[in-house]
Amino acid sequence: MNRSGIIRRPRTEAAKSPASDERELLARVVAGDLRAFERLYRLYQPRLSRFLTTLLRRPQLIEEVLDDTMMVVWQSADRFRGSSKLSTWIFAIAYRKAHKARLKWPDPIEEPEQDTRLSEDPAPDDELHHQKLHDSLMRAMDQLSADHRAVVELTYFHGLGYREIAEIVDCPVDTVKTRMFHARRRLKQAIGGRLSDWF
Amino acid sequence: MDRIQPAIGPHDAAEELLPWYATGQLDATERAQVESHLYSCAACREQLTAERRLIGEFQTTSPQVESGWARLKARIDPPRPVQSFKFPIFADLWGILSRPAVATLAAAQLALIVVGGGALYSLTRPDYHVLGAAPVPASANAIVMFAPNAREADVQGALNAASASIVGGPTVAGAYLVHLDPAKRNAGLGKLQGDQAVQLAQPIDGTAP
Numbered sequence: 001m002n003r004s005g006i007i008r009r010p011r012t013e014a015a016k017s018p019a020s021d022e023r024e025l026l027a028r029v030v031a032g033d034l035r036a037f038e039r040l041y042r043l044y045q046p047r048l049s050r051f052l053t054t055l056l057r058r059p060q061l062i063e064e065v066l067d068d069t070m071m072v073v074w075q076s077a078d079r080f081r082g083s084s085k086l087s088t089w090i091f092a093i094a095y096r097k098a099h100k101a102r103l104k105w106p107d108p109i110e111e112p113e114q115d116t117r118l119s120e121d122p123a124p125d126d127e128l129h130h131q132k133l134h135d136s137l138m139r140a141m142d143q144l145s146a147d148h149r150a151v152v153e154l155t156y157f158h159g160l161g162y163r164e165i166a167e168i169v170d171c172p173v174d175t176v177k178t179r180m181f182h183a184r185r186r187l188k189q190a191i192g193g194r195l196s197d198w199f
Numbered sequence: 200m201d202r203i204q205p206a207i208g209p210h211d212a213a214e215e216l217l218p219w220y221a222t223g224q225l226d227a228t229e230r231a232q233v234e235s236h237l238y239s240c241a242a243c244r245e246q247l248t249a250e251r252r253l254i255g256e257f258q259t260t261s262p263q264v265e266s267g268w269a270r271l272k273a274r275i276d277p278p279r280p281v282q283s284f285k286f287p288i289f290a291d292l293w294g295i296l297s298r299p300a301v302a303t304l305a306a307a308q309l310a311l312i313v314v315g316g317g318a319l320y321s322l323t324r325p326d327y328h329v330l331g332a333a334p335v336p337a338s339a340n341a342i343v344m345f346a347p348n349a350r351e352a353d354v355q356g357a358l359n360a361a362s363a364s365i366v367g368g369p370t371v372a373g374a375y376l377v378h379l380d381p382a383k384r385n386a387g388l389g390k391l392q393g394d395q396a397v398q399l400a401q402p403i404d405g406t407a408p
Contacts, residue, residue: 071271
């Protein structure tokens with residue numbers, strides 16, 4: 001955190017790897033280097049898996065879409081022109097694949113919406129209370145649309161800017177901001193508006 | 200829900216950007232705009248704290264990588280048994296032999312030869328003979344298994360055509376030990392192997408046919 005209180009990009013595996021290293025890996029992938037592709041896979045698999053878990057309700061679809069996404073990277077690496085970040089290109093492929101998968105296999109029918117708000121009663125155990133807060137938040141995420149979940153996930157977990165997210169989900173930047181605004185409102189409602197619980 | 204909002208005031212504009220301010224993803228102009236607003240807005244400062252906590256909550260453990268990589272690698276390069284052969288022709292031969300159907304047949308033949316060989320050994324080993332006992336029968340130099348539907352006449356015809364005679368058997372596997380005239384052994388084997396009544400005919404005298 002710097003003087004102005006900005007939290008730097010979340011520390012994920014890909015964030016540790018400079019973009020130039022990823023470009024170099026991709027160049028080797030273009031040449032058919034399977035070991036380079038394995039390294040790229042290991043860099044992106046956790047991020048993509050998490051992203052797709054947010055978008056898709058069916059575990060078997062998550063694996064399938066992740067594999068299909070990385071197969072596109074393996075087979076079409078030469079199509080990456082470098083006009084965007086490599087991560088943007090890969091996430092956009094994953095998003096499109098997930099979108100197609102959802103059209104083919106709609107989400108299973110959810111149980112009726114539950115009241116996700118927390119009780120006002122203080123919990124006797126801080127850890128237990130935090131766990132309840134976390135569970136409540138995740139349930140609220142589940143109740144958002146896939147498009148809203150994608151924006152929240154790409155922002156909070158993957159640390160992407162709204163312009164990059166707009167490229168991935170292929171929509172105007174204002175739409176990304178609006179989706180995030182409404183999603184945050186729903187999440188705040190889910191935790192009962194008790195922001196003090198979070199401090 | 201996704202409609203683009205009309206012109207919004209400084210508070211809404213700053214609040215909208217807070218998530219990306221918290222993750223450090225704003226450019227310098229936007230960052231200055233948000234910081235300027237934060238200075239005078241307690242609600243947004245509180246919201247910023249909540250944003251940071253949300254980010255922390257979303258940083259959870261990632262799924263296992265190993266099983267996923269193994270799955271994808273298998274799709275790219277299906278595993279093959281690794282065999283090292285000095286000569287490519289042996290590698291090709293191993294490829295044929297390692298096919299399931301061929302391997303099963305080869306295993307069955309091997310088992311048959313082992314059983315037949317054991318029977319041959321027991322039949323041809325020197326027995327104790329008293330004086331005046333019958334002469335030792337001609338030694339077997341081939342093993343034959345007849346087709347299950349072969350009639351006696353078919354068996355007899357096959358043996359006659361090959362100038363062969365049964366000297367032992369049947370073994371537990373249903374094979375017979377036969378003697379072929381050594382001078383015509385190869386031709387006799389060929390005739391047996393080509394006969395429909397014969398399922399298997401193999402030399403067992405250690406000499407190639």
